Amino acid sequence: MQFMKMQGLMQMSNLGQFTHGNDAYRYTNEIKADFSTNTWYLGPHPKVIQLLQAEIDCVANYPQLHGESLTEQLADNWHVSSDQIVLCNGTAEAIYLIAQAYQKASSRIVTPTFSEYEHACQIFEHHISYCGAGFIAESMNTPEGLMWLCNPNNPTGQVFGRDVLLSIIKQNPQTLFVIDEAYADFCMEEVTLSAYIGKYKNLLILKSMTKNYCLPGLRLGYVMGHQSVVQKIALYRPPWSVNSLALKAGEFSLKNPLISEDSLLQYLSLSRELMLELNTIDQVEVQGSSTGFFLLKTPMKAAELKHLLVEKYGLLIRDASNFRTLSEYHIRVASLTRASNALLVNAFNEIFA
């Protein structure tokens, strides 16, 4: 047996290219404010926490084999059929399952973006090409294979217009569009293409239930798409993939949205304020965003700045230098409350005075 043949690929994946935010556990310092993660800034619904505590005994039984009940509720919610949805152990699993179902396909990734599309495509030996977000336009022709795109995009916070995407999807049946809508609830624009599930066989939508409900520790996401594609993906999903508590939280959350229009407006206003304040600092360059997180470029290397902010200020940011096409000076910040944001502004003012 060729036990060693993957060695090269293994080494490749250890380069830190695929590290992520919300990594306070790597530090011994107390973290006062965590700007490194894009989950809802006020934390989960207090009632979902109470529910999980009350229903904790469910851990003593197996979850439903494929989360059948929640899948049906999601189908009702989106007006699709339940065979057009596959529930996953977070969208991370969904991304791997898709890459796996189309092993060795061609994949084009719209960059800079969440690194796990690339990671999964590498592992499953896709022929990967890249395309800047600026190239996305109505009359665009896309190659045969898969096209991965995040809307709103992580880490830029930029939104791709729904009409533009629809026209591209319609015009390019040879391309399977994998559109990650993990942050769709984090912007005022109506971005979701969920109404077109089943209409376009070449559209797959990734949905996370851990960002908008702030439950990333539970792991819960799903894929929606034409049943022929979705069932192909479901084939590779191990049984009992979604744990019992995630299923409970998912059922509750569907009925009890955490982000209202008002709370979103307030969040986006906090975020704008933070962007403006950081942008007044001479050496800091803030990039526009339609959501609560955004990119910044500073004269200090991101790794160094991250280290300094943790060590001296107890503040955690996302070193964004490992996003393809970004520089080693890029960081990503997600807005928090006004009080927490002030800590970051003060720290930046001290550092870049």
Place this chain on the structure above:
Amino acid sequence: MQFMKMQGLMQMSNLGQFTHGNDAYRYTNEIKADFSTNTWYLGPHPKVIQLLQAEIDCVANYPQLHGESLTEQLADNWHVSSDQIVLCNGTAEAIYLIAQAYQKASSRIVTPTFSEYEHACQIFEHHISYCGAGFIAESMNTPEGLMWLCNPNNPTGQVFGRDVLLSIIKQNPQTLFVIDEAYADFCMEEVTLSAYIGKYKNLLILKSMTKNYCLPGLRLGYVMGHQSVVQKIALYRPPWSVNSLALKAGEFSLKNPLISEDSLLQYLSLSRELMLELNTIDQVEVQGSSTGFFLLKTPMKAAELKHLLVEKYGLLIRDASNFRTLSEYHIRVASLTRASNALLVNAFNEIFA
């Protein structure tokens, strides 16, 4: 794109060949006693439940990317290095990752056994062959590829001797032995081969933390083996695969074993008693087992008997007819408390009077 090419495989996997126990959720009746699952019969440690309730806020943060802390604790526990362990979203994920890492390999499965080995090998296009448990013997030659074996075996409860397995592993370096020790804590015999991790490059051990700690709803398992094999498997595991609560429960459970020698002896004695009582019924044939679960053959079709027991008695058993090599008259029963066992014995006495 060939959207439809997997259709045949998809249909194949819908045949009910891969259904499982602990499926009370499929019934509207109240289930008074569930004999269909092999998890520890007295439920989880009360303190792990308290811990999960107290630490519930951890769901608001991402888990460690690869469960690094628990992996290190497991490594300490088994006296191996942390690169010889890969933590998984239940052993179900582990089985899929192994089958995937050795896609299209030859796999021999020792039957009858847990159906997910076969399921995973089918999905990843292994060339599958089967071998009865009776053929496992010291001087055995095994083919190149993988050999899947569960010890103690599910559903038979039979134990393969450690010395026999070691001699086979030693003699057959061309075979990668995947030994599922999910039920190793459920028998008096010392079955685990964990002391040989790293010594034999062709040994992989699957460990579940949800049977012996009765936490199947949380999903937690791991693979141990030579680092060259384990790291190859880890490559295919999505990030954040194990949720935050499973990690907490795992860390607690490692320090607080649920099954003591005394409690195991008591359980096995309950199980023997149940086997003997059921075996006195004329038409019921109980098969020997070294653990708390065992096979039975009755004159009634398993599906029919299962239905009758649920509908009339509120008792859940495992229809074992979908285990390869078993007949449509086989069921599996896991012992519960004496009071619950009496319900089953009474029901059997009525049905097979």
